[in-house]
Amino acid sequence: MLPFLHFGSLTVNTYALMYALMYWIIGCYGFARVSRLPHPPQVLGRAMILVICGLFLGSIAPGLVQTLAEWVATGRFVWHRSIRVIGGLLVTLPLAWIYLRRHGIPIGRAFDLGGLPVPLGLAVGRLGCLAAGCCGGATSNSCVALKMPDLDGVWAVRYPTQIGSMAADLAIYAVLLGWEKYGAGKTRQEKTYPFDGFLFLLFLELYFVKRFLVQFLRADNIPIWGALSLMHLFFLAGIAAVSLAVAVCWRRAAAGTSPAVR
Numbered sequence: 001m002l003p004f005l006h007f008g009s010l011t012v013n014t015y016a017l018m019y020a021l022m023y024w025i026i027g028c029y030g031f032a033r034v035s036r037l038p039h040p041p042q043v044l045g046r047a048m049i050l051v052i053c054g055l056f057l058g059s060i061a062p063g064l065v066q067t068l069a070e071w072v073a074t075g076r077f078v079w080h081r082s083i084r085v086i087g088g089l090l091v092t093l094p095l096a097w098i099y100l101r102r103h104g105i106p107i108g109r110a111f112d113l114g115g116l117p118v119p120l121g122l123a124v125g126r127l128g129c130l131a132a133g134c135c136g137g138a139t140s141n142s143c144v145a146l147k148m149p150d151l152d153g154v155w156a157v158r159y160p161t162q163i164g165s166m167a168a169d170l171a172i173y174a175v176l177l178g179w180e181k182y183g184a185g186k187t188r189q190e191k192t193y194p195f196d197g198f199l200f201l202l203f204l205e206l207y208f209v210k211r212f213l214v215q216f217l218r219a220d221n222i223p224i225w226g227a228l229s230l231m232h233l234f235f236l237a238g239i240a241a242v243s244l245a246v247a248v249c250w251r252r253a254a255a256g257t258s259p260a261v262r
Contacts, residue, residue, distance in 0.1 A: 022124045058092060112199040126162050135220075176203055194249075205243065
């Protein structure tokens with residue numbers, strides 16, 4: 001759509017710019033929120049740097065592995081530019097958990113504070129996908145389809161999956177922010193969720209549901225079991241795991257045994 005932005009003699013890759021802005025939003029907004037915790041700013045700052053590095057490295061790892069594998073097999077070095085948010089989350093979550101636990105920072109509370117900006121950042125990142133044509137939808141004659149290019153620059157009438165994902169990410173951010181401020185019918189001075197870590201688990205649940213639904217419309221969806229692809233099965237597993245975590249944590253919090261996410 002708009003792969004490059006031109007500022008006089010300067011040309012900027014839109015995809016890279018939007019994802020750089022995504023990391024900046026998550027890092028700066030997240031640090032502003034976790035700074036509410038009664039811990040030294042330098043300790044919290046290092047935590048956010050670790051999060052951003054983990055998100056970045058985990059996100060580019062699949063494309064890097066594919067690039068190196070093809071280089072070894074064919075001798076041709078063709079960089080596969082791709083950002084895999086799931087890979088970033090899989091790398092970041094255990095790293096953050098270990099760091100927070102080592103420094104005695106309440107893990108559930110830290111994830112609630114630092115995780116809320118993530119869907120907002122993801123929405124901005126989807127603008128980069130829209131500009132580059134990646135993560136596009138399958139061709140369709142649906143009334144919601146738009147004429148859009150794919151990653152190879154081939155124009156066709158497709159599902160606007162990038163726009164749909166961006167709208168869903170913004171909706172998830174609004175839900176989390178609203179729940180934090182006004183949820184559960186409590187006053188703004190009281191905690192509005194049942195246990196520390198609930199907001200972040202809610203984000204994961206909504207994100208997995210969104211990805212599960214959008215995957216049906218993507219051009220890279222390859223069914224392996226009925227209408228379900230391998231990615232569908234992964235997201236279903238994620239939904240089940242997060243749902244179980246929420247149920248267990250909520251029960252423990254109601255029983256007053258221990259904070260759910262420690």
